[in-house]
Amino acid sequence: MNKPTEEQIKEFWEWCGWHIRREASYSSFFGSNLITTYYVSPDGVSEESFPPIDLNNLFKYAWEVAVTYLMGHLTHDRISAIRYLFDKWLEQYIKDGLRDFESALFWALWELRAQETNP
Secondary structure, three states: OOOOOHHHHHHHHHHOOOEEEEEEEEEOOOOEEEEEEEEEOOOOOEEOOOOOOOHHHHHHHHHHHHHHHHHHHOOOOHHHHHHHHHHHHHHHHHHOOOOOHHHHHHHHHHHHHHHHHOO
16 A cells, blocks of 8 residues: 555544644744744644654544544444444455555545545
8 A cells, every 4th residue: 555645644633633733933043933833632732743653643543533433423332333443454454465554554544534524
């Protein structure tokens, strides 16, 4: 499976509750305004960039968003939503030639995000 583009990464993390904040401040050294960009997590912590796409961050930020979405749109119970996500993850993993757990989970969640944003 292909690596996600920067735009896909941005859209994905925004779907997970991250947002970008820019602040302007005047620099007397440079004699002009400087723009500082922060990436703010769903719990309000500012970072220098979006988190890397790895299993830890996918489960920390995206998994619960996906389960909640599925419980409201596909199934009404948590166990069915989790089973559905694991099935989609396994499907992607097999489609990718059994190479990469992180990519498989990312693309399974990406497809779900696409369903939500383009019903």
